[in-house]
Amino acid sequence: MRLVIATCSVDYEGRLDAHLPLARRLLLVKADGSVLVHSDGGSYKPLNWMSPPCAMAELAPDEDDAAAGVVAVWNVQHAKSEDRLRVRIHEIHHDSSHELGVDPGLVKDGVEAHLQALLAEHITTLGEGYTFVRREHMTAIGPVDILCRDGSGAAVAVEIKRRGEIDGVEQLTRYLELMNRDPHLAPVTGVFAAQVIKPQARTLAEDRGIRCVTLDYDELKGIDLSEHRLF
Incomplete structure (x- = not known):
């Protein structure tokens, strides 16, 4: 650096x-x-x-x-x-x-990390036809939580928070600015997903064309469990 x-x-x-x-x-x-x-x-x-x-x-x-x-x-x-x-x-x-060495990466909050894993496994929670591409898609300023594609095949960047606030919307906005410079991905739309999204964050996200999705942690866990039941 x-x-x-x-x-x-x-x-x-x-x-x-x-x-x-x-x-x-x-x-x-x-x-x-x-x-x-x-x-x-x-x-x-x-x-x-x-x-x-x-x-x-x-x-x-x-x-x-x-x-x-x-x-x-x-x-x-x-x-x-x-x-x-x-x-x-x-x-x-x-x-x-300055030599910074290899960064270990962001350590997610336990619930937030589990939300990311569950949503990646059940990506159609975001809508019919959605397909999962990868978790932790790297950009020049850090990894976006999930990269997926919608029913039409267009790229979608998903940022996941336990509590959705303005800082999270700003973070996703920066990721989208970078990802839309990549001709192999563009156009890329954004989804801001959280258990609770504050009104100010929702207003800012919608103003920037970012879709907001409220995640039900227990419901996602229930989907996960039901798919592994024998009866």
């Missing part, structure tokens, strides 16, 4: 163009190749990023950039598309690298 605090501007070019004007920001370069741009407020999600597979090159500024005060340019090119992230650095305040 490389951590750089720099005064910089950032441009994203591709299917969506975006510009971040000159400011002091945190730049993260991860071992998987992803590059993330963070600010110190507003949200814990990155302002912009490039997910793997991608390659980063550190370049000398051209004449125009040098005249504007740029001392280095990061050019991050996605390997499977024309998407490109260009970071123009005016001043570096901190630059360090």
Whole structure:
């Protein structure tokens, strides 16, 4: 993991163009190749990023950039598309690298982990024609709980919580933003599933086109048990 605090501007070019004007920001370069741009407020999600597979090159500024005060340019090119992230650095305040090693992954709450296992086994709880693909589908910022397909064959990302709150909706939103950049998956819709979903979380999810599903833990366990009974 490389951590750089720099005064910089950032441009994203591709299917969506975006510009971040000159400011002091945190730049993260991860071992998987992803590059993330963070600010110190507003949200814990990155302002912009490039997910793997991608390659980063550190370049000398051209004449125009040098005249504007740029001392280095990061050019991050996605390997499977024309998407490109260009970071123009005016001043570096901190630059360090750290070996984090292999992460053991998120340890789920007992009930939450069991809900995930039960829903994966009985994926048609979400609707007729749903098919299970995998649990813990990895993205550049972490694993989404379940990847499945609906009756039409479209990809669906499912995030499972014991108690559904706004943070969980934000988490699923970030996963969907990344997964919809993958041409092999897109378009991907989202399902936010929990035993209890708070009204504010439901409103936010529905506003973002995310379907909310309330899970009955005892009912799922009952399905699981009934399928293993002889009589």
